[in-house]
Amino acid sequence: MTLLMIVVFLKLTLKYPFSSYLEPDVLAKPLWFRLLFLHLASKGHHLYYYIPWTLSDAVNNASGFGFNGYDEKGEPKWDLLTNINIYELETSTSFKHSIDNWHIQTKNWLRRIFFDRLPKGKTLGVFVVSCIWHGFYPGYYFSFVFSAFVIYVGRGIRRNIRPFFLIPRPT
Numbered sequence: 001m002t003l004l005m006i007v008v009f010l011k012l013t014l015k016y017p018f019s020s021y022l023e024p025d026v027l028a029k030p031l032w033f034r035l036l037f038l039h040l041a042s043k044g045h046h047l048y049y050y051i052p053w054t055l056s057d058a059v060n061n062a063s064g065f066g067f068n069g070y071d072e073k074g075e076p077k078w079d080l081l082t083n084i085n086i087y088e089l090e091t092s093t094s095f096k097h098s099i100d101n102w103h104i105q106t107k108n109w110l111r112r113i114f115f116d117r118l119p120k121g122k123t124l125g126v127f128v129v130s131c132i133w134h135g136f137y138p139g140y141y142f143s144f145v146f147s148a149f150v151i152y153v154g155r156g157i158r159r160n161i162r163p164f165f166l167i168p169r170p171t
Helices: 002-015 031-062 086-090 095-100 104-115 122-134 138-160
Strands: none
Touching: 002 031, 086 095, 095 104, 095 138, 104 122, 122 138
């Protein structure tokens, strides 16, 4: 799997580099082409992160560190040190679901150390800690604080609007 991702990464990043998006020949193309170009460049950039995490997951599992007991069917689980669920991340339907499948171990650590211990503003507090961890770059601060806002809005929608669209189950 990792070898296939490396090949796709090399193909996409060489053919669709972000740096060439503002070149005149790309800007002269129709909007649909430019959007497709950005999509493919973004997918190539995702692989930049997926490859090392998948490779480290394989190394940890090969050494036995990833063993996480057995599931209810008696099958061994090898997800103790998994840091990303690529399929779940790429097919997620909400921002929260994306966060749950990206930086899994870091998310678990932030939950134990900060989220569970903060008396108020838990979500915003965790995102502010993430900002500080990444360094002083205004883009991170905007991105992380905005992400906390998106989480709050998503919670409100799920709590207040989603019930109108759910089919009642017969009792």
